[in-house]
Amino acid sequence: MKNTSQMHELSQRLVVLFTTEKKIISNRKHFPSSILLPLLILATHYLIIPSNSEKCHPDDKKVLLQIKIQLGNPTNLSSWDPTTDCNRTWYGVGCDTDTQTYRVNYLSLDFVNLPQPVPIPPSITDLHFLTFLFIYRTPNLVGPIPTSISKLTKLLYLTISNTSVNGNIPNTLSQIKTLLTIDFTNNKLTGPLPDTLSSLPNFGGISFDGNQLTGPIPESYGSFSNSFTVLSLSRNQLSGKIPASLAKLNLTYVNLSQNMLEGDGSVFFGSKKQTTEIVLAKNLFAFDIGKVELANDLKQLDLKRNKIYGTLPEGLSELKFLHYFNVSYNNLCGQIPQGTNLRRFDEYCYAHNKCLCGSPLPACKT
Ligand SMILES: *[C@@H]1O[C@H](CO)[C@@H](O)[C@H](O)[C@H]1NC(C)=O
Ligand SMILES: *[C@@H]1O[C@H](CO)[C@@H](O)[C@H](O)[C@H]1NC(C)=O
Ligand SMILES: *[C@@H]1O[C@H](CO)[C@@H](O)[C@H](O)[C@H]1NC(C)=O
Ligand SMILES: *[C@@H]1O[C@H](CO)[C@@H](O)[C@H](O)[C@H]1NC(C)=O
């Protein structure tokens, strides 16, 4: 099991998925109550059952040994020893002891030091019973995500993060109807966002941050089911207008920072939504901030460095949980709302606008 410090970076991003997965995980024992524990630790609790593990299925063992060869026999996988049982003594491998089929349902390749650059082992897609696939911090992993990944028809959680994997995100992912989350953070992926994902019935969220994805956010992203709560696409090269259809989403977390997106970012706001974080910083958004309705639970509102105009809504001063707020470098104007909840935000949170005035900026001219 991964420790919390190794998971620090992931926790930053995936903590937000916590709410999504709560329903699934909460009936498991050892359910940690801290919101700061990352999803993956929770998912680990859920998916590998620590006691009573028995030998896993011989077909899967064969496939795992094939994967080891395809990875260039890394020293880190020395525990993958054909003479031992492939149950939990093999690094990163877990079997299904619940149904006593002992099929391999869990594979976690974290910090595996590959001797030379290799593609994602093609045999991975032969582990048909995987529910959890986690590949993290393997810079020598290169090449595209195989379209045959759709053969993993039982997959719930898919993570490929901090690798050198490149190419397009395959649209075939939408054939994995069980998928709950996809995390492709910090790779070298290019091309457009896959536009078929909204057909996934229980899908909870995507993290494609830190790639080189281009083009617009698809219109179809407005059609995600109610379970879809996390949209994290920061640090890419996305462009174009935000589709109006996205107003239908009820997200807890949206982070589109550091792209070239334009248009009406107000679609992410709504007083009846469950949104806690809205990060649109460093884009080209242009909309009237005065017309947005603020969700009561808003904790972070980062709109800095856009082209947002209008007057800040009075409702801002009623947000009890707001702890990060920055609207600097926009085209805002008029009186800054006053109130104890807003006192913590200094002049730099409002700086470089068209004509904002009032504390902490100089008083408005009457
Ligand atoms: C499963 O793994 C345990 C160690 O975790 C080992 O002692 C046991 O022999 C393995 N089971 C079988 C059936 O080989
Ligand atoms: C893999 O090997 C490298 C260097 O040999 C080591 O630094 C790293 O901690 C190992 N990773 C794991 C998960 O054992
Ligand atoms: C993951 O990649 C990002 C961006 O390249 C980097 O800043 C971060 O340190 C990496 N994290 C780990 C744990 O390697
Ligand atoms: C949004 O994404 C940026 C860039 O990846 C990151 O630095 C920032 O922490 C994220 N914001 C939140 C609230 O998670």
Ligand SMILES: *[C@@H]1O[C@H](CO)[C@@H](O)[C@H](O)[C@H]1NC(C)=O
């Ligand atoms: C958003 O989801 C929350 C929590 O499920 C629910 O209470 C709220 O009514 C939803 N809002 C909309 C606009 O659907």
Ligand SMILES: *[C@@H]1O[C@H](CO)[C@@H](O)[C@H](O)[C@H]1NC(C)=O
């Ligand atoms: C708000 O954004 C501005 C401009 O990027 C920056 O200088 C300032 O430090 C930010 N304030 C906070 C509290 O992050």
